[in-house]
Amino acid sequence: MKVKYWWLTFSALLFLLVLFLAGTYLTYILIGTGVLLALLLFSLRLDWGLYILALALPLINWNFDWGSFSASFVEIIAVLLLAAFIIRFSYELLRDQNSWRKVKLPLWQPFLLFMIAVVLSSLSSRYIISSSWYAVRWILFFYVVYLAVPYNIIKDGRVLRNTIIALTISGLGVAVMGLVSLSYQDWYNDFFRVQPTALFGIYPIGNNHNLIAEFLVGIGFMVLSLKHWSKSLRVNRLINILFLFFMAVTFGTFSRTAWIVLGLGSGLYLLLDTVYLKRKKWNSKNIIFALVVSVMILVPFIIRMDRLQSENVSSTENRVLLTQIAWRAFVNRPLLGYGPGTFVTLVDNNIRFRAKYGDPLDSHGIGQKLIAELGVLGTITFAIFAGLIFWNLYRGLRIYKHEAQLLLPLAVAALGGFIYQFFNTSYYKGKLWVPIAVALAAMNLLQQKYKRKYNN
Numbered sequence: 001m002k003v004k005y006w007w008l009t010f011s012a013l014l015f016l017l018v019l020f021l022a023g024t025y026l027t028y029i030l031i032g033t034g035v036l037l038a039l040l041l042f043s044l045r046l047d048w049g050l051y052i053l054a055l056a057l058p059l060i061n062w063n064f065d066w067g068s069f070s071a072s073f074v075e076i077i078a079v080l081l082l083a084a085f086i087i088r089f090s091y092e093l094l095r096d097q098n099s100w101r102k103v104k105l106p107l108w109q110p111f112l113l114f115m116i117a118v119v120l121s122s123l124s125s126r127y128i129i130s131s132s133w134y135a136v137r138w139i140l141f142f143y144v145v146y147l148a149v150p151y152n153i154i155k156d157g158r159v160l161r162n163t164i165i166a167l168t169i170s171g172l173g174v175a176v177m178g179l180v181s182l183s184y185q186d187w188y189n190d191f192f193r194v195q196p197t198a199l200f201g202i203y204p205i206g207n208n209h210n211l212i213a214e215f216l217v218g219i220g221f222m223v224l225s226l227k228h229w230s231k232s233l234r235v236n237r238l239i240n241i242l243f244l245f246f247m248a249v250t251f252g253t254f255s256r257t258a259w260i261v262l263g264l265g266s267g268l269y270l271l272l273d274t275v276y277l278k279r280k281k282w283n284s285k286n287i288i289f290a291l292v293v294s295v296m297i298l299v300p301f302i303i304r305m306d307r308l309q310s311e312n313v314s315s316t317e318n319r320v321l322l323t324q325i326a327w328r329a330f331v332n333r334p335l336l337g338y339g340p341g342t343f344v345t346l347v348d349n350n351i352r353f354r355a356k357y358g359d360p361l362d363s364h365g366i367g368q369k370l371i372a373e374l375g376v377l378g379t380i381t382f383a384i385f386a387g388l389i390f391w392n393l394y395r396g397l398r399i400y401k402h403e404a405q406l407l408l409p410l411a412v413a414a415l416g417g418f419i420y421q422f423f424n425t426s427y428y429k430g431k432l433w434v435p436i437a438v439a440l441a442a443m444n445l446l447q448q449k450y451k452r453k454y455n456n
Contacts, residue, residue: 035080042084047159049081050150054166057431058174058215062204073204074430078145085149106151106440110388111143114381118340121374125339134341138428146433147440154441161229163438164222164410168242171219174205175249178212194252213250213258214424218417218435220246221265221409225442228406257423265416272397272408318357319364319423325350326368330375337375346372366427389436390415396443403446410439 042049053074062073071079089103105111118139122131154160178194185192195209205211223242230236250258329338329346338346347353347360354360363369370379393411397404414436421427 038077038080039084039087042081043087046081046085046088046153047162049077049084050153050159050163051166053077053081053150053430054163054434055170057167057170057434058205058211060211060426060429060431061206062202078141078149078430082145082149085152103152104444105148106437106444107385107388107392110381110385114378114385115140117336117374117378117381121336121339121378124336125342127339127342127345131339131341134339139340142428142430142433146430147437150434150437151441151444154438154445157229157445160438160442160445161226164225167219167435167438168223168226171216171223171246172242174212174215175246177205178209178249178253193254194249209253210255210257210424211426213253213255214417214420214426215431216246216250217258217261217265217420218413218431220250220413221269221416222413222435222438224409225406225413228403257420260423261416261419264419265412268415269408269412272412273404318361321350321353321356322347322361322364323368325353326363326372329372333375335375336377337371337373340373343369343372362425364425365423366421369427386418389440390418393439393443396446400443400446400450407439407442407446410435410442414439 056074056077059073063070064073064076092102115135118135119132122128122135125131150163154163177197181195181197182192193209194212196203196205196207196212198207205215220243223239223246226239227236230239247262250262325346326343329343343363344360347362350360363372367379370382374382390411393407393414397407397411400407417432417435421432426432
């Protein structure tokens with residue numbers, strides 16, 4: 001026992017001595033050790049890596065810089081998960097040469113067409129190197145890391161459920177952070193709204209209210225899918241309360257886009273759930289009652305929104321000018337556009353924008369982004385890729401109607417997040433594509449489930 005005690009003491013002192021001698025390299029040693037430990041953990045448990053990625057999705061503004069290169073915390077987690085996935089796949093390939101067949105690339109054919117258009121646009125750009133880097137850094141990255149990797153990790157219902165729970169916890173954290181912001185706003189003199197809160201001097205999710213709204217608008221519907229695994233009325237009631245809480249916080253951001261998306265998502269959800277899937281018809285009393293309750297709830301919000309819009313004319317004018325810049329770029333180079341990642345340069349070169357608004361902005365809408373940077377070819381191929389995603393989800397709803405409690409909320413959440421990007425800037429980020437990957441993976445699991453039943 002004494003030998004063990006002295007050995008532990010000696011090891012601890014030796015470790016402290018190594019840290020002391022490391023001196024200025026201590027920070028790098030600790031970072032390297034953390035990266036190796038995370039890589040080891042993710043390689044052993046890919047599902048844990050996916051849960052951490054889901055929890056980290058909103059942290060797009062917690063950045064780390066290495067010279068001229070910058071990456072957010074969620075991107076670092078995503079790269080580590082990709083590396084772990086490659087390590088795990090290589091190990092399984094050494095054991096079984098046919099294991100490569102287990103890797104699936106969702107909708108890879110239409111995405112390949114889109115990437116061909118992206119590459120052609122990059123090569124025709126005046127900024128070939130920066131456009132090519134942008135194509136890899138953002139476009140190829142989102143498909144591989146945020147779509148293909150989660151899709152392959154979600155191989156059973158347990159991982160699917162836990163991923164949804166992790167996304168729900170992440171959404172809850174964002175919602176609470178937004179509510180905390182109300183505590184230091186002037187409710188009497190200023191227009192108060194739910195907005196991000198700074199932590200330790202930074203805004204980890206960004207400093208714009210839209211960044212809260214765009215995340216919660218999808219997660220709110222997604223939480224309803226947890227009823228698929230619940231047989232308790234109490235748990236279902238808690239899920240409903242959580243859904244209403246997310247919706248209330250989203251409304252409290254006073255984001256015009258969020259209100260539009262929530263309206264479209266709620267209408268689509270009710271339409272598919274009651275009329276299409278359950279074959280129920282709403283009578284006139286139900287419709288009148290729903291309208292009266294909706295008006296009673298919405299009137300205070302509408303009054304506040306009207307006041308906001310009277311003070312927010314410049315925001316609308318800004319978007320109109322960005323649309324004009326995008327259209328002129330499209331007219332000048334209609335086939336392949338100016339190249340991936342060039343929209344900010346186009347805005348920077350616009351004297352009117354710089355004179356009125358200052359620093360250039362990226363496109364506030366995926367439509368502007370596509371027509372200006374990728375032209376007709378890129379826009380059409382991306383539309384095919386995105387259209388097939390939601391067509392497959394709709395087809396899955398038609399085929400697996402009895403599983404609508406799982407698939408419908410996931411499909412509406414994915415669609416809501418995508419529609420939001422017609423007005424915002426997160427078109428290539430994980431918080432858009434991971435929920436889509438979850439919805440596609442859920443449909444894939446249902447296909448396998450019913451295929452096994454059919455074969456048996």
